[in-house]
Amino acid sequence: MTKEFTKETINELASTLLFAINDDEVDFLLEELEFLKSKMDAISNIENIQSVEVQTHPFDLYETALREDDNSEEGTAIDLLLANAKNIQNREIEVPKVVG
Amino acid sequence: MALKVVIGLEMHCELKTVSKVFSKSKNEYNDLPNSVVSPVDMAFPGTMPLLNKEAVKNSIKMAMCLNCAIPEILIFDRKNYFYPDLSKGYQITQNTSPIGVNGKIEVEVGDALIPITIHDIHLEEDTASLDHYFDYSLIDYNRAGVPLLEIVTDPCIYSPDAAVAFLEHLRNIYKYTGASDADTKKGQIRCDVNVSLMEEGSTTLGTKVEVKNVNSFSNVHAAILYEIDRQTRLIKAGRQDEIIQETRRWDDETSTTVRMREKVESVDYKYYIDPNIPKIKIEKEWLDEIKAEIPMLPLMRKKSYIDQYNLSNYDAGVIIKTKENSDYFEECLEIGINPKEAANWITSQIMGYLNKYNLEINEFYLTPKRLFEILEPLNKGKISSKQAKELFFKVLEDEEEPEVLIKKYNMEQLDNDDELTQIINKILENNKTQVEEYKDGKTNMFDYFVGQVMKETKGKANPVKVKEILLNRLI
């Protein structure tokens, strides 16, 4: 029986999420994912769940008014925008070379 | 083995709005970096999207023009990926329920009318822009959050000409509806082109190659031709497995497509519905309002010009080429200029002048009203057609009203029967020998007499009248 969750899967995910994760954490996660899977299996057995709608918001009021486009704001002052940035050149954020 | 090219297009166009699609900062180009940016654009913690009604409206207009089905409920999704130009780490776009699906239009390609089906159109936000230097890059968030409408066709385009005709047609619709200025020179349009080759008669599509971010229609044409050539060579050399599903870009310098990255498997963007934007009902009343705002579109206008005013296909085509041309033409009609005459002047004199001096018709000094003031005296016989043409240029040169110039240059034709008769009598008196020759059969003397009258009147005599009177006198 092939395992659904492998170390490779987890390392792949960590890589797309842009962080490193150490082996202990990987093991811990494998357990957590097994646990989650068993819970999801139970959920998939709930009667008629196939026909239930997916709920993406707490409720739908359908009373939101869209923002009128009759005016715009002045741009936020540059010193505020960049106040927390560590590397700046003139008015822009500088990052190391972007590859790809 | 005959090969057929199959093309799919994705056209991204910046919409025309006062503010950005999910924030209140200005939607305008500014070359001072980070000068039209709000905290939302830079994804500071605690900020949320604020959907722009005009952006939605413009999107709906385009969906209607492309005959798409419009959903009842407006929904946006997050497309999740990391990149330095994407401050939130996701782009807000539409995946679950795009603003327009299953559309269809017909496009003129040469003499044929080609049907093109639209897979979907969806509203999304643009990313920031990156300036790359040797070992660093700079991020400018001015463009982050600008509204983009992406139009995706089915793979149903079968020639580079058709592809470009389609893109031009779309650009025209954008301008006609006012949804976008659609200015390629300002970088408002970017196209992704998917090209594959398949065997004639086959039903299996070949491997699709994507050429991304092509920024002009002529480059789209060139990129398609290049890909056809490249892929054909590989197939003919038995190396078709070297055609892989990949992303390439158009390289202007070498006029080739160049590999960007391999799409070994598609990237999983983990789309899911954005909970910060509540579900919004698109009410029928609003749809009706929007529809009423859409002006008559180019092909319909062309048809009506041909049917109603008997214009030629060519002339009608020139007139609808841009909304400004068409509006100019329609204004001429409103003022009272004869349609055929207006069409004639627009397609020849006016287009000629505009193209020569690289002007736009809506900045043109010779407005429909001024054109009328040239054509009315012409039609009343007060000036000759030669004079009308001269007047055209003089008006533009001097930037003065036609009426004023007619007086100033004493252009009014001599039109008065009595005066003309007097002059003609004088000429005939002075050219008795030539009159005899004419009566003897030398009919080309007639032109000589006309010429003399014109000379005498310094070109101001109405030639039609002169000929009339002369004929009578010479009988």
Add this chain to the structure above:
Amino acid sequence: MIDTLKTKLKTGDELINESIIKAKNSNLNAFVTIINDAKVEDKDLVLSGIPYVAKDNFSTKGILSTASSNSLKDYIPFFDATAIKKLKETGAVNIGKTVMDELGMGETGTTGHTGAVKNPWDNERITGGSSAGSCAAVAAGIVPFALGSDTGGSIRKPSSYCGVVGYKPTYGMISRYGLFALASSFDHVGVITTSVKDAALVVDTIKGIDENDMTSWDSSNINLTSSLTANIKTKKLFYIKEICENNYSDTLDETTKTLELFNETLNKVRTLGFTVDEISIDKTLLNAIYPAYFTIASAEATSNMANLTGMIFGPRGKGKTAEEMMFDHRTNGFSPLIKRKFIIGSYVLRAENIDRYLFNSAKVRKIITDKISDLFKTYDGMILPASLSPAPKADDKLPVYLKTEQYLAIANFGGFPSITIPSGFVNNMPVGINITGNIKDDENLLNIAYNIENILGYKNQTTKGGK
């Protein structure tokens, strides 16, 4: 308590200075930042001159806002959250930013980057989370109210553990602008106080439609404070049998006592003339709450926190390329717990998993929300224990049923307003009851809580030494 404080006030600054001193002297580790130079601006409004604290996931202009995470340990915002702005306008004085579970992802109050918060009732016990420091500060009498956030019970459970009132209004009633997003469809701004009336006062001040938050709605016709009436009768409440019966495996003695106390509380409630019915809900459904919540919250959190890259704010990572730099920031900025949550969140969104994990969880959400909404057609409120035990000790190994205790998330699933009020003591530690009402029915809910609070006798409760 706020009313009393105002009448006790001698000079504008005294109350503020008192609070700041208490904050400094407190050993609870409840604060990330104490705002020493907080000044009073007398506006003669209800909350003028009243000190408060805010959870560190609220954007406060010019003041460090870290969400108790290393990824934001030096972030100083340049704008205020709407809730903060409204409190400023009313003259309330923010004297500190409180410790929380990192980025809001925790229920113990022990995972913040500056360490665990101690429970004022017993320093060896946790406060619960994630609004740990906010609850501790109010329970210890440092301030009369605090701002918190509630995504799956993060105000209401620690309020139970700390013996204070924790109120999460209907979703969208208070603007989330400036609240660092955890799970956008679950997140709520809420308040922690020592009385229902105070909670009403504060929420009346900070609620309202906000053009910066599309999910906010117009609540100008809702007036919580003036709708509090004593001696209301004929309210109908229900509790869920399967949650409240002492049927868990490895049940702790403290749970037995908590559930007994709950039953006693229900009897007291009945003396008000309220009906309290037992309703049964399928255990499979109830057991689905925890995984469904976990799945959706992880997925949303992963996406919401993709802006934490160190490029614009937060400590910058090192690297030769932009990607390396982001990688370094995120590797060092997040604790292992956070990383695990992100990995799960990312896993459940994968194309091959999304149906079975995320969408099924969202369907569970719908089933439960519909069921509860349906019950609210005939009932005014749902009443449950706010926690199945008092605060655990910091080093306790918890049994499974406590680790997976998540039924408070029902109110986050459907955006229902929900409030915890203290209801007694178990082993000298406070516990509370939690009442949930129908959406937008906050006036009714608070009124019910107000009347129950009046007969339970724990109004204005703080630990000894705090007033």
